[in-house]
Each structure stands twice: as C-alpha cells, then as structure tokens.
Amino acid sequence: xxxxxxxxxxxxxxxxxxxxxxxxxxxxxxxxxxxxxxxxxxxxxxxxxxxxxxxxxxxxxxxxxxxxxxxxxxxxxxxxxxxxxxxxxxxxxxxxxxxxxxxxxxxxxxxxxxxxxxxxxxxxxxxxxxxxxxxxxxxxxxxxxxxxxxxxxxxxxxxxxxxxxxxxxxxxxxxxxxxxxxxxxxxxxxxxxxxxxxxxxxxxxxxxxxxxxxxxxxxxxxxxxxxxxxxxxxxxxxxxxxxxxxxxxxxxxxxxxxxxxxxxxxx
Numbered sequence: 001x002x003x004x005x006x007x008x009x010x011x012x013x014x015x016x017x018x019x020x021x022x023x024x025x026x027x028x029x030x031x032x033x034x035x036x037x038x039x040x041x042x043x044x045x046x047x048x049x050x051x052x053x054x055x056x057x058x059x060x061x062x063x064x065x066x067x068x069x070x071x072x073x074x075x076x077x078x079x080x081x082x083x084x085x086x087x088x089x090x091x092x093x094x095x096x097x098x099x100x101x102x103x104x105x106x107x108x109x110x111x112x113x114x115x116x117x118x119x120x121x122x123x124x125x126x127x128x129x130x131x132x133x134x135x136x137x138x139x140x141x142x143x144x145x146x147x148x149x150x151x152x153x154x155x156x157x158x159x160x161x162x163x164x165x166x167x168x169x170x171x172x173x174x175x176x177x178x179x180x181x182x183x184x185x186x187x188x189x190x191x192x193x194x195x196x197x198x199x200x201x202x203x204x205x206x207x208x209x210x211x212x213x214x215x216x217x218x219x220x221x222x223x224x225x226x227x228x229x230x231x232x233x234x235x236x237x238x239x240x241x242x243x244x245x246x247x248x249x250x251x252x253x254x255x256x257x258x259x260x261x262x263x264x265x266x267x
Contacts, residue, residue: 009124010123010124012132013118013124013128013129013132014115014118014119014124016132016136017111017112017114017115017118017128017132018108018111018112018115020103020108020112020115022093022094022095022112022116025095026073026076026077026093026095029069029070029072029073029095030070030073030074030076030077032070033070033073033074033077037070037074038067038070038071038074041060041071041074041075041216041218042074042075042078044216046058046214046215046216047075047216049214050195050197050214051195053195054160054193054195055189055190055193055194055195056195056196056214057186057189057195057196057197057198057210057213057214058195058196058197058198058213058214058215058216059197059198059200059207059210059213059214059215059216060072060197060198060199060200060215060216060217060218061199061200061201061202061206061207061215061217061218062199062200062201062202062217062218062219063201063202063219064201066218066219067218068166068167068199068200068218069095069166069167069199071199071218072093072095072164072166072197072199073166075164075197076091076093076164079091079162079164087120088158088159088160089158089159089160089161089162090116090117090120090155090158090160090161090162091116091120091161091162091163091164092112092113092116092117092161092162092163092164093116093163093164093165093166094109094112094113094163094164094165094166095166095167096165096166096167096168096169096170096171097167097170098170101170101171101172102172104171104172104177105172105175105177106144106177106178106180106181106184107141107142107143107144107147109171109181110144110147110148110151110181110184111142111147113151113163114128114147114150114151114154117151117154117155117158117161118154121154121157125153125154125157127149127150127153127154128150128154131146131147131150144180144184148184148188151188152188152191152192155188155192155193155194156192158193159193160193160194160195161192161193161194161195162194162195162197163185163194163195163196163197164197164198165185165196165197165198165199166198166199167199167200168182168198168199168200168206169200169201169203169206178206179205179209182209198210199218
C-alpha cells in the first residue's frame with residue numbers, strides 16, 4: 001500500500017511538471033519508418049563518435065522535407081534499444097512544432113526534459129518533490145532557473161544522458177526562447193555527461209549556436225527513397241498497367257529519385 005501511494009504521488013508530480021507527452025509522437029514517427037531506412041546515419045562516423053564519446057553535440061541541419069524528424073525518431077529508437085537494460089542511461093526527446101509554440105517556451109521544454117528523465121528513475125527525487133511542494137500550495141509555476149536546477153540534479157543521477165531535439169527552427173523565438181533554451185542546455189552539458197543531437201533547417205542564428213560542434217547534413221539517401229518507393233509500389237493500389245510492367249516501375253523510380261534532390265517526405 002505504501003508503494004502505491006508513493007507511485008500515485010510520483011505521477012501527480014510528473015503531471016504537474018508538464019502535461020506534454022512526446023511518447024505518442026515518437027511512436028507515430030518511428031511507425032512510419034521503412035525497415036532499414038536511416039541506417040546511413042547510425043553508421044556514420046559522426047554519429048558513432050557522438051554515441052561513444054561523452055559530452056558530444058551533433059548538429060544535423062537539413063532542407064525542409066529531408067526526413068529530419070523521422071531520422072530523429074530512429075535515433076531515439078536506436079538509443080532505447082541499445083540501453084534498455086542499462087538503467088544508468090537516460091534518454092529524453094523533444095519534437096518542436098510551430099503549431100504548438102505556446103507550449104514550447106524555454107521553461108516548458110526544460111520541464112519536459114525533467115519529466116522524461118525523472119520518469120525513468122525508481123522514484124521521484126527529493127529535489128523534484130521539493131519543487132512541487134514549494135509551488136503547489138500557491139498554485140504557482142517554477143521559474144526557468146528552478147527547473148534547470150532540478151534538471152541538473154536529476155541528470156547527475158545518470159551515468160550518461162542523451163537528449164534529442166528535433167526541429168529547433170520551429171521552436172518559439174519570442175523573448176529569446178530558443179537562445180535561452182540552447183544556452184542553458186549547453187551550460188548543463190558542461191557539468192553533466194550529456195550528449196545532445198539536434199535537427200533544424202539551415203538558419204544562420206541556429207547554425208551559429210552550434211559552432212565548434214560536430215555537424216552532419218541530413219539529406220534523403222538514395223537507398224532510403226528506393227525502400228520507400230518499393231514499399232509504395234508493393235502495397236498501394238496502383239493501376240494494373242504499372243503493377244504488371246517492371247520496366248515502367250523502374251522508370252518511375254528513376255524519375256522520382258532524380259526529382260527529390262535530398263527530400264524525403266513520407267506520405
């Protein structure tokens with residue numbers, strides 16, 4: 001009975017931190033993946049260095065439609081599968097979306113990171129419970145600095161932490177939100193063993209924030225686009241004259257591969 005009460009209290013604290021839950025988005029994005037796609041990223045020299053070295057940042061810029069979000073979900077899925085039995089490794093992801101900018105202030109994004117990393121611990125740490133207790137009575141919200149301080153104490157409980165941030169270009173820019181978020185995230189990385197991977201369109205002010213970090217451009221690989229087209233041809237109700245003509249199928253695939261020019265928007 002005691003443990004159940006503690007668990008109910010823990011859930012209350014987590015929901016108080018933020019109602020936002022990125023897990024459904026992660027499931028949706030990874031569900032769209034064609035088997036084997038994105039392997040080029042996982043096999044790349046840059047990703048392997050990022051994966052194996054502490055306190056590394058990997059910036060992945062790309063044009064709109066290059067498949068950045070799907071690739072971010074592939075990275076999250078890969079990390080989860082590789083560290084499933086290692087409770088000392090924390091993984092958190094953020095999927096920014098311009099339609100939800102009001103939920104993506106710097107403090108909201110940090111609260112979501114705090115919630116995700118706290119949720120994977122056996123119980124809510126005292127630092128997070130204290131934050132909840134301080135504010136719940138007066139129905140106030142913690143400041144950005146308070147959330148950041150709690151996040152620092154939680155990340156210190158892990159041997160390593162991986163943070164994936166997708167679509168930084170869609171993060172709120174008013175009140176220097178994006179700059180504050182990145183600045184504090186990099187500051188946190190100085191003190192803790194945190195690896196950061198971020199995707200974005202190529203925007204000068206974002207690129208400037210990642211000067212000195214590893215960079216790997218996201219472009220749709222020929223192999224990934226071919227996998228998608230083959231899947232589409234096999235499973236979609238195409239006209240019979242296409243399904244019965246392999247040479248026409250190859251001609252269609254060749255034409256599309258020439259036209260996409262690094263774009264890979266899943267239908």
